[in-house]
Amino acid sequence: MSTETPVIELKNVKKNFGPVEVLKDVNFSVRAGEVTALVGDNGAGKSTLIKGLAGIQPYDQGTILFEGNPVELKSPRQSSDLGIDVVYQDLALCDNLDIVHNMFLGREKAHTGVLDEGAMESKAADTLTSLSVRTVKSVRQKVARLSGGQRQTVAIARAVLWNNKVVILDEPTAALGVAQTEQVLQLVRRLADSGKAVIIISHNLQDVFAVADRIYVLYLGKMTAAVKKSETSQADVVGYITGAKTQEVGV
Amino acid sequence: MSNQNTIQTGNEGSFLDAGRNYIARVKGGETGSLPALLGLIILATLFAAANPIFLKPINFANLLTQTATVTTLAMGLTFVLLLGEIDLAAGVTAGLSAAFLAISMSNYGVAWPLAVVIAISLGMLIGFLIGVLVAKVGIPSFVVTLAAFLAFQGLQLVVVGKGGLIGIDAPPILAIMNTPMPIAFGWILLAVIFVLYVGSALYSRRQRTTSGQLNKPMGILVFRSLTILIVGAGFVSFLNLERGANPAVTSLKGVPYVVPIVLILLAAGTFVLNRTKFGRHVYAVGGNAEAARRAGIQVSRVRIKVFMISSSFAGIAGILMASRQASVDAAAGRSIVLNAIAAAVVGGVSLFGGRGRLSDAVIGGFVIAVIDNGLGLIGLASGLNLAITGGVLLLAATADAITSRKSRTS
Ligand SMILES: Nc1ncnc2c1ncn2[C@@H]1O[C@H](COP(=O)(O)OP(=O)(O)OP(=O)(O)O)[C@@H](O)[C@H]1O
Ligand SMILES: [Mg+2]
Numbered sequence: 001m002s003t004e005t006p007v008i009e010l011k012n013v014k015k016n017f018g019p020v021e022v023l024k025d026v027n028f029s030v031r032a033g034e035v036t037a038l039v040g041d042n043g044a045g046k047s048t049l050i051k052g053l054a055g056i057q058p059y060d061q062g063t064i065l066f067e068g069n070p071v072e073l074k075s076p077r078q079s080s081d082l083g084i085d086v087v088y089q090d091l092a093l094c095d096n097l098d099i100v101h102n103m104f105l106g107r108e109k110a111h112t113g114v115l116d117e118g119a120m121e122s123k124a125a126d127t128l129t130s131l132s133v134r135t136v137k138s139v140r141q142k143v144a145r146l147s148g149g150q151r152q153t154v155a156i157a158r159a160v161l162w163n164n165k166v167v168i169l170d171e172p173t174a175a176l177g178v179a180q181t182e183q184v185l186q187l188v189r190r191l192a193d194s195g196k197a198v199i200i201i202s203h204n205l206q207d208v209f210a211v212a213d214r215i216y217v218l219y220l221g222k223m224t225a226a227v228k229k230s231e232t233s234q235a236d237v238v239g240y241i242t243g244a245k246t247q248e249v250g251v
Numbered sequence: 252m253s254n255q256n257t258i259q260t261g262n263e264g265s266f267l268d269a270g271r272n273y274i275a276r277v278k279g280g281e282t283g284s285l286p287a288l289l290g291l292i293i294l295a296t297l298f299a300a301a302n303p304i305f306l307k308p309i310n311f312a313n314l315l316t317q318t319a320t321v322t323t324l325a326m327g328l329t330f331v332l333l334l335g336e337i338d339l340a341a342g343v344t345a346g347l348s349a350a351f352l353a354i355s356m357s358n359y360g361v362a363w364p365l366a367v368v369i370a371i372s373l374g375m376l377i378g379f380l381i382g383v384l385v386a387k388v389g390i391p392s393f394v395v396t397l398a399a400f401l402a403f404q405g406l407q408l409v410v411v412g413k414g415g416l417i418g419i420d421a422p423p424i425l426a427i428m429n430t431p432m433p434i435a436f437g438w439i440l441l442a443v444i445f446v447l448y449v450g451s452a453l454y455s456r457r458q459r460t461t462s463g464q465l466n467k468p469m470g471i472l473v474f475r476s477l478t479i480l481i482v483g484a485g486f487v488s489f490l491n492l493e494r495g496a497n498p499a500v501t502s503l504k505g506v507p508y509v510v511p512i513v514l515i516l517l518a519a520g521t522f523v524l525n526r527t528k529f530g531r532h533v534y535a536v537g538g539n540a541e542a543a544r545r546a547g548i549q550v551s552r553v554r555i556k557v558f559m560i561s562s563s564f565a566g567i568a569g570i571l572m573a574s575r576q577a578s579v580d581a582a583a584g585r586s587i588v589l590n591a592i593a594a595a596v597v598g599g600v601s602l603f604g605g606r607g608r609l610s611d612a613v614i615g616g617f618v619i620a621v622i623d624n625g626l627g628l629i630g631l632a633s634g635l636n637l638a639i640t641g642g643v644l645l646l647a648a649t650a651d652a653i654t655s656r657k658s659r660t661s
Contacts, residue, residue, distance in 0.1 A: 088545070092541060092542035092545050095539065096537070097535060105548070106532075106535075118455075118458055121464065136258060138259040139258055139259070139260055140259075141261075
């Protein structure tokens with residue numbers, strides 16, 4: 001796969017909550033055009049790692065390289081300015097607003113103070129079309145009326161709309177049925193194929209193997225494995241997750 | 252592979268399709284102020300049948316001025332309710348603003364325009380204080396405004412004096428609620444509304460067309476503008492009928508001045524809510540404050556501004572109140588806030604935040620006023636009147652709770 005510089009590279013990242021070491025010298029890198037899966041048991045530190053990238057909960061120590069340059073991620077602002085966007089598990093959509101309003105929330109287009117609904121509407125429709133979204137009928141539907149998969153689609157499309165370089169998805173398929181999971185995974189794949197770096201957190205190894213290019217495993221705060229999907233098996237990854245197996249991390 | 256046409260914008264289809272969509276939305280629970288509107292028609296028919304005076308021009312004009320204060324207050328409260336907050340102090344804010352208006356004119360000889368500015372600014376200041384306590388300090392709005400409700404009653408007593416009464420004699424202030432406009436003004440008002448409505452609708456259609464977007468069927472615009480024209484013409488000609496008790500001595504006909512004032516507030520507030528970033532953020536914060544925060548919206552600023560707007564509306568309501576009574580007493584505004592909240596909720600504004608329009612508050616204000624006025628004409632005891640208003644409010648709140656639960660679980 002690509003040998004160019006990773007979009008994000010974490011080196012020896014540490015995070016403590018009081019006396020508890022939640023991230024221990026973690027190395028992690030994500031590349032453009034790839035889906036990078038982050039797996040690990042409950043409490044392994046996945047969300048903590050992601051919150052550091054989102055700037056919500058900065059790391060205590062370690063180096064962050066963005067496109068090869070050292071950067072600080074101390075606030076959500078810094079992270080979104082770099083083009084890192086997180087789609088949280090609870091999605092954070094406004095049910096009382098429609099799809100267009102949600103996709104442009106906080107970044108509405110306006111002309112001399114008056115909302116430019118037309119421009120927002122076509123941009124939203126274009127973005128959904130470019131992702132080959134077929135499940136959403138009208139961009140003017142209230143989000144409250146959408147299914148779980150459609151909501152996930154809107155949340156992801158929202159991240160795409162802003163031309164982010166890195167899109168982080170926290171358990172995007174956790175609450176979905178079979179068909180909707182399939183649709184969301186296809187969307188995730190298309191996202192990476194369009195050149196973005198995608199990080200996906202999931203407990204479902206089947207989903208991970210369906211969509212990821214590279215798999216990182218956290219075990220009790222340590223990155224115990226970093227493997228290409230093509231060079232590993234589900235059984236191996238289960239071993240890494242449960243701590244039965246380890247691999248020297250050197251990707 | 253590309254399916255350019257699969258994602259719609261809700262503007263597709265014919266006039267009839269739009270009608271069908273509307274019915275589907277209503278069935279799905281997005282009723283807006285439709286129940287209140289239907290209720291209004293039923294109530295008006297019942298009262299008209301029970302007592303013919305109900306339909307007399309004089310009663311209709313009275314109804315308008317009776318409801319104007321509560322409606323203005325309710326429009327302001329709608330902003331607060333959209334956030335899922337409450338303002339129990341809106342009534343006493345109106346009272347205090349009225350007192351400041353009256354005192355600045357009678358005791359300090361301030362000219363009436365400046366006194367109006369003082370009254371509204373006082374409201375805005377009160378809103379700012381409430382907003383800061385709610386948004387920055389984090390005290391629930393129920394508690395902050397309950398405290399303000401009590402404290403301002405005391406302040407009102409101090410300012411006006413126990414059992415005191417401050418008269419209003421500035422003719423322009425008195426005219427708002429007590430004098431009708433010249434006959435022609437009513438028609439001019441209607442013409443202005445019609446031209447503004449059609450003009451802005453055509454303008455946005457042209458913008459959509461130039462950017463290559465689909466417009467809603469023209470039939471909808473024609474239907475809406477004709478409705479405005481016909482209903483408006485009905486109102487104006489009705490209010491232009493002679494309604495003086497003794498026309499030979501004093502003729503009384505024309506649209507009251509308060510009508511354009513309320514309409515301007517309605518139009519301005521609706522514009523802010525529907526067409527500006529701030530308005531969008533109000534709905535977003537009311538719908539999901541956490542989502543709004545993550546989207547980079549400064550939630551506490553939105554909250555503070557909303558309380559300032561609401562209390563400014565209360566200040567204006569205070570001026571209307573003072574105009575109608577031609578005086579301000581120590582208890583002014585104490586009892587109207589509950590009616591105003593009821594008006595908004597009955598009209599279809601949700602108590603859970605994120606759902607409602609200013610026009611809902613206006614329609615709800617009419618419902619409350621019609622109940623009050625009609626039952627009075629029938630000669631029912633005022634106790635029953637309160638009980639019925641309470642029942643209607645409970646009904647509306649029940650509908651609101653069911654709708655909100657439906658949309659949360661779907
Ligand atoms: N704010 C905090 N204060 C103290 N401890 C915390 C805090 N946040 C997380 N932890 C602890 O850090 C560890 C890692 O948590 P994290 O949420 O990152 O795990 P996770 O891998 O996302 O787990 P899950 O799969 O259950 O979401 C856990 O032991 C957790 O209890
Ligand atoms: Mg987690």
